[in-house]
Amino acid sequence: RKEVEQDPGPFNVPEGATVAFNCTYSNSASQSFFWYRQDCRKEPKLLMSVYSSGNEDGRFTAQLNRASQYISLLIRDSKLSDSATYLCVVNALPSSNTGKLIFGQGTTLQVKP
Amino acid sequence: DAGVTQSPTHLIKTRGQQVTLRCSPISGHKSVSWYQQVLGQGPQFIFQYYEKEERGRGNFPDRFSARQFPNYSSELNVNALLLGDSALYLCASSLVMGVLSPLHFGNGTRLTVT
Numbered sequence: 001r002k003e004v005e006q007d008p009g010p011f012n013v014p015e016g017a018t019v020a021f022n023c024t025y026s027n028s029a030s031q032s033f034f035w036y037r038q039d040c041r042k043e044p045k046l047l048m049s050v051y052s053s054g055n056e057d058g059r060f061t062a063q064l065n066r067a068s069q070y071i072s073l074l075i076r077d078s079k080l081s082d083s084a085t086y087l088c089v090v091n092a093l094p095s096s097n098t099g100k101l102i103f104g105q106g107t108t109l110q111v112k113p
Numbered sequence: 114d115a116g117v118t119q120s121p122t123h124l125i126k127t128r129g130q131q132v133t134l135r136c137s138p139i140s141g142h143k144s145v146s147w148y149q150q151v152l153g154q155g156p157q158f159i160f161q162y163y164e165k166e167e168r169g170r171g172n173f174p175d176r177f178s179a180r181q182f183p184n185y186s187s188e189l190n191v192n193a194l195l196l197g198d199s200a201l202y203l204c205a206s207s208l209v210m211g212v213l214s215p216l217h218f219g220n221g222t223r224l225t226v227t
Binding site for chain 2: 087
């Protein structure tokens with residue numbers, strides 16, 4: 001079983017649609033969770049951290065369910081510029097504080113006009 | 114301010130050769146991590162260095178090695194290249210060590226092994 005699992009997609013949605021991505025992680029001791037965005041042939045960039053209480057940044061909402069080891073990202077009012085791969089990321093070794101991150105395979109989003 | 118810079122941007126090598134990739138972190142950042150990203154997959158952790166010491170190592174063979182210099186720049190070395198080493202190699206820097214310090218990635222070095 002992969003440590004972080006995502007549906008690779010692609011998700012093809014029209015502009016203005018609401019789309020949700022899900023992610024599951026296997027290490028129940030993980031303490032830090034993130035969503036990164038990666039454009040084609042570019043480097044990953046931090047989109048947002050994910051907190052236990054859930055958090056929102058504009059059109060983006062992230063949720064964490066520790067009991068189910070499940071993370072989600074909701075994008076409202078999709079824009080063409082949202083087209084990218086979204087990477088679910090968790091820390092691997094919370095006790096060692098090494099900063100090692102485990103990335104999921106990524107979910108590809110294509111927003112169509 | 115300059116972001117994380119990596120060189121070269123592209124590289125073509127043949128099987129069995131050795132390669133050195135270079136990374137300069139954001140000014141003031143003391144931690145450098147290396148990741149390998151194979152096409153269609155997420156980045157996979159290779160190494161983390163902090164204050165010139167290795168602080169973490171991923172599941173990669175001993176052919177992979179790295180070091181960090183006094184100015185916090187870093188090199189990743191891969192010996193005896195295999196076709197499967199073809200990937201995008203990403204360097205990331207952070208202010209301090211630890212998962213709560215956000216990673217800032219460079220543009221990467223795209224390595225092709227033929």
